[in-house]
Amino acid sequence: MDPAPTPSAPGWRIDERARLALLASYQPRSLRDSAALKQITDFAAALCETPIALVTLIEDDDQLVLAKTGLAMERTPRAISFCDHTIRMERALVVPDTHDDLRFATNPLVTAAPFIRFYAGVPLRGDGNVPLGALCVLDDHPRAGLTPLQLQGLEVLAANVMARLTDHRDATQRRDQANVAARALTDSEDRVRTLADTMPQMVWSTLPDGYHDYYNARWYEFTGTPPGSTDGEGWNDMFHPDDQDRAWSVWRHSLATGDPYQIEYRLRHRDGTYRWVLGRALPIRDGEGRITRWFGTCTDIHEQKLALEEREIVSQELSHRIKNIFAVVSGLISFAARGKPNFAATAADLRERITALGRAHDFVRPHSATSARPSVRQDSLHGLLAELFEPYRRDGRLPIAIEGEDIVIDDRSTTPLALLFHELATNASKYGALSTDGGTVTLTVRRGDEAVTLAWVERGGPRVEVPEKSNGFGSQLIELAAVRQLGGEVQRDWDEGGFAATVTIPTAAFSRR
Numbered sequence: 001m002d003p004a005p006t007p008s009a010p011g012w013r014i015d016e017r018a019r020l021a022l023l024a025s026y027q028p029r030s031l032r033d034s035a036a037l038k039q040i041t042d043f044a045a046a047l048c049e050t051p052i053a054l055v056t057l058i059e060d061d062d063q064l065v066l067a068k069t070g071l072a073m074e075r076t077p078r079a080i081s082f083c084d085h086t087i088r089m090e091r092a093l094v095v096p097d098t099h100d101d102l103r104f105a106t107n108p109l110v111t112a113a114p115f116i117r118f119y120a121g122v123p124l125r126g127d128g129n130v131p132l133g134a135l136c137v138l139d140d141h142p143r144a145g146l147t148p149l150q151l152q153g154l155e156v157l158a159a160n161v162m163a164r165l166t167d168h169r170d171a172t173q174r175r176d177q178a179n180v181a182a183r184a185l186t187d188s189e190d191r192v193r194t195l196a197d198t199m200p201q202m203v204w205s206t207l208p209d210g211y212h213d214y215y216n217a218r219w220y221e222f223t224g225t226p227p228g229s230t231d232g233e234g235w236n237d238m239f240h241p242d243d244q245d246r247a248w249s250v251w252r253h254s255l256a257t258g259d260p261y262q263i264e265y266r267l268r269h270r271d272g273t274y275r276w277v278l279g280r281a282l283p284i285r286d287g288e289g290r291i292t293r294w295f296g297t298c299t300d301i302h303e304q305k306l307a308l309e310e311r312e313i314v315s316q317e318l319s320h321r322i323k324n325i326f327a328v329v330s331g332l333i334s335f336a337a338r339g340k341p342n343f344a345a346t347a348a349d350l351r352e353r354i355t356a357l358g359r360a361h362d363f364v365r366p367h368s369a370t371s372a373r374p375s376v377r378q379d380s381l382h383g384l385l386a387e388l389f390e391p392y393r394r395d396g397r398l399p400i401a402i403e404g405e406d407i408v409i410d411d412r413s414t415t416p417l418a419l420l421f422h423e424l425a426t427n428a429s430k431y432g433a434l435s436t437d438g439g440t441v442t443l444t445v446r447r448g449d450e451a452v453t454l455a456w457v458e459r460g461g462p463r464v465e466v467p468e469k470s471n472g473f474g475s476q477l478i479e480l481a482a483v484r485q486l487g488g489e490v491q492r493d494w495d496e497g498g499f500a501a502t503v504t505i506p507t508a509a510f511s512r513r
Contacts, residue, residue: 038069047199048154050137051139053070058131082109082136092120120145120154121135202222211231224269240265261294263278276302281295281297381407388422407511409510419477421456428458440459450507457498463496465494489503
């Protein structure tokens with residue numbers, strides 16, 4: 001993206017003294033937390049599908065946040081303000097990814113909360129086209145930009161903001177000027193309604209009690225219903241019969257609590273078929289926090305839903321075949337070991353390791369509605385370890401205790417974790433605490449600021465002696481899993497009381513989230 005014009009660029013000179021004088025004439029501080037402006041930021045966030053929307057004014061040294069949705073911020077220094085760049089633009093400033101823009105990559109609002117990654121703003125212009133601030137939307141994820149319709153919508157809403165600012169200013173001066181501003185405001189509201197009728201989404205609105213009293217043209221085009229026929233509670237009849245009770249339950253919860261409304265359901269199309277849509281709504285509140293209206297959208301997601309279901313089926317089938325491959329490889333090892341006594345012990349070790357990998361894969365793989373799912377969450381470190389250690393249960397008792405915090409894992413970390421702890425458990429059953437009836441193992445999980453410590457401690461086993469060589473195949477597997485694949489460290493201790501191993505792994509290695 002081209003850098004924003006600087007104040008000294010031709011055509012963009014700003015008389016700062018005159019600009020600040022004009023800004024002061026609006027008495028902006030008295031408009032803080034204005035319910036009318038809050039409705040506009042709510043609408044802007046919903047229109048652009050961003051978590052944050054702001055109305056800002058650029059003062060001498062600070063940026064004043066006049067209205068906000070999704071962010072508890074009153075002001076920022078002007079020196080780090082994105083909107084200070086916007087007021088120097090003819091129309092809009094759009095930054096798809098702040099990390100890729102040299103102007104903003106090191107900005108404190110990017111490197112720290114609210115961690116801005118996407119920004120789009122249009123200038124607020126007062127008398128004489130003088131820029132005063134901006135209406136902007138923000139996201140903590142990068143985006144490709146805004147659609148032409150969303151950009152047009154921001155410009156219409158920015159005009160609405162200025163109409164309200166002008167109305168506020170003129171009302172303190174002369175009644176006739178206030179009437180002119182009110183007519184301009186009415187015109188802006190008409191343009192907002194026109195904008196809703198041209199949006200690709202279905203748009204609807206309700207009274208505070210949930211009574212539907214407005215749908216845009218797209219709703220009637222999609223459903224094929226006569227205008228006004230779905231007012232009140234008639235909308236629920238448009239849902240698939242299997243989705244109606246669920247939709248009512250979610251909607252009643254939002255009405256009772258004021259929580260945002262979001263649900264996927266099947267909506268009857270004008271051709272009589274049902275299509276999947278995503279329904280969302282936000283409440284609009286007055287200055288005292290009372291809900292004055294609900295504003296919502298319905299987005300057709302039918303193709304995306306079907307594509308996701310198809311990908312899920314393919315993923316389940318591939319995962320099932322991978323599971324079968326583990327069984328085939330284990331069978332091939334057994335076949336190769338027949339008649340070769342010297343290979344029997346090695347073959348048994350390989351089969352156990354492959355079985356552990358298969359158990360780990362089965363733990364995290366996608367499951368169908370008919371497949372046997374794990375009894376615990378599939379992103380749980382405790383759950384994976386319990387699955388791996390189950391073969392070591394004796395007389396209904398598991399001699400391996402798992403203590404401490406649970407950690408979220410994913411498919412990337414499952415395989416090296418399975419190799420690591422299968423190797424430790426196998427060694428304990430052959431040479432350590434699990435080789436005796438009374439031996440036990442305690443595995444303690446501790447989460448630090450940037451790493452997780454896994455402490456394996458054996459007690460009650462035979463006398464421990466430091467091995468002459470510690471670079472056997474099992475030790476190499478532990479190093480491969482913990483150090484090379486997970487980026488951690490392994491510390492071993494052959495204490496007289498029992499073998500102990502401390503594994504330290506970066507927190508980020510457990511899960512992509």
